Amino acid sequence: MKNDRFKLLGLEMKYFLPITFLVIGASYLHVLPKGLVGILPYLMVVGIILDYIGNHLPIIKDYFGGGPIVIIFASAAFVYFDILPKETSKAIHTFMIQDSFLDFYIAALIVGSILGMNRSLLIRAAIKYLPVIIGGVTVALLLTGTLGMILGYGFKRAIFYIAIPIMGGGMGAGAVPLAQIFGQALKEDPKSILSVMVPAVALGNAIAIVFGGLLNNFGKKYPKFSGNGQLLKSEENNAEEDKKILTSLDYKQLGIGLIVSTTFFILGKILNIFIPIHPYALMIISVAIFKMCGFIKWEYEECAFKWFHFVMNNFTCGLLVGIGVAYTNLGQVIDAFTPTYLFLVFSTVIGAVIGTSIVGYFLNFYIIEASITAGLCMANMGGTGDVAVLSAADRMELMPFSQISSRLGGTFMLILTSILINLVS
Known part of the structure; x- marks a missing residue:
């Protein structure tokens, strides 16, 4: 019997609508439970509704990423216009940040996607990846600095206050330490410097x-420019492995995948005690070493990969609501909308895309994938930005390389900035 009834979250409307009414109603009645039991279903319900709307809006669905971009900015607007109850907004902040739901999600994606990759492809791509990042950073900085000079904003000011913060790995690991570096070198108050950087990072x-x-x-x-989620051209891909690990599901495998992914995240936190690099980066390095050296049995790699797909397919829309509420300040984005400032921010992002496309092309990368991972994921706001960009680009399987950009690339930008600021100050 053909079942073509309209569904959201896999539920027919006669079930989905009462659930939605109860969950959202509990929020406005101020009785929505905090944490996993209340906030997760709220995020999932709101996220899937906004995703459906975004995927059916003309222009938005065809040119701007559809559902993901609507979820993020509509959720941010709910906070900005006080549509979302403050109690719920605060609970979502806590769930995303203090309760580490974002870390939980990213750990599943990083560990599962790396362990599900073809080993030789992982090695070859990692070796070539840093030059692609450098290409994007170089073009972004030079293009923005040149345009800043032409528009009267200033060559150095455009680079240091707009391009570098955007390419610096987000807020906490990027703009905040950058403001400290600038303040020390320029003998200025880091808070005033940060106030200039924050809108650039958000926009x-x-x-x-x-x-x-x-x-x-x-x-x-133009399919010839796209690898459909595969980074390198003319290389052995992981289709055989994907086919193997996605054939059948034993529910115990999800539990094994959960414990494997979260353990690698914990390992990254432990290593961070001894190595001053972001725990995400240390997690990536650890998983990659285990994968390349064959330290984990294939059946456990399979579990982690299946857990990654479970989390991605069920929690992504909800997570994007959390990103919109807890990490996207719509006021900062609106305040930054002056023509010159907006143009220079735009030039930084387009410079990152152009630079990574050129270098990626010569290093045998698909230019779409190179631009997204080494370009856009350097220009966004770290882990939250990676999820949003990859969702809009429909390439969540590229999360490991996006995190390399956000974390190791962000560290590279801090080192580069420390050198440059002392040369010109």
Whole structure:
């Protein structure tokens, strides 16, 4: 019997609508439970509704990424216009940040996607990846500095206050330490420097998300430039492995995948005690070493990969609501909308795309994938931006390389900035 009834979250409307009414109603009645039991279903319900709307809006669905971009900015608007009850907003902040739901999600994606990759492909791609990042950073800085000089904003000011913060790995690991570096070198108050950087980072993140959707659409129109989630051309891909690990599901495998992914995250936190690099980066390095050296049995790699797909397919829309509420300040984005400032932010993102495309092309990368991972995921706001950009680009399997950009690339930017600021100050 053919079952073609309309469904959301896999539920027919006669079930989905009462659930939605109860969950959202509990929020406005101020009785929505905090934490996993209340906030997760709330995020999932709101996320899937906004995702459906975004995927059916003309222009938005074709050119701007559809559902993901609507979820993020509509959720941010709920906070900005006080539509979302403050109690619920605070609970979502706590769930995303203090309760580490974002870390939980990213750990599943990083560990599962790396362990599910072809080993030789992982090694070859990792060796070539840093030059692609450097290409994007170089073009982004030079293009923005040149345009800043032409527009009267200043060459150095455009680079240090707009381009570098955008390419610096987000807020906590990027703009905040950058402001400290600038303040020490320039003998200025880091808070005043940060106030100039924050709008650039927020607006750059928004533009990067939009570009993720645009590049996905471009790849569909011109398939020769797209690897459909595969980074390298003319290389053995992981289709055989994907086929093998996605054939059948034993429910115990999800539990094994959960414990494997979270253990690698904990390992990254432990290593961070001794190595001053972001725990995400240390997690990536650890998983990659285990994968390349064959330290984990294939059946456990399979479990981690299946857990990654379970989390991605069920929690992504909800997570994007959390990103919109807890990490996207719509006021900062609106305040930054002056023509010159907006143009320079735009030039930084487009410079990152151009630079990574050129270098990626010569290093045998698909230019769409190179631009998204080494370009846009350098120009966004770290882990949250990676999820948003990859969702808009429909390439969540590229999360490990996006995190390399956000974490190791962000560390590279801090080192580069420390050198440059002392040369010109």
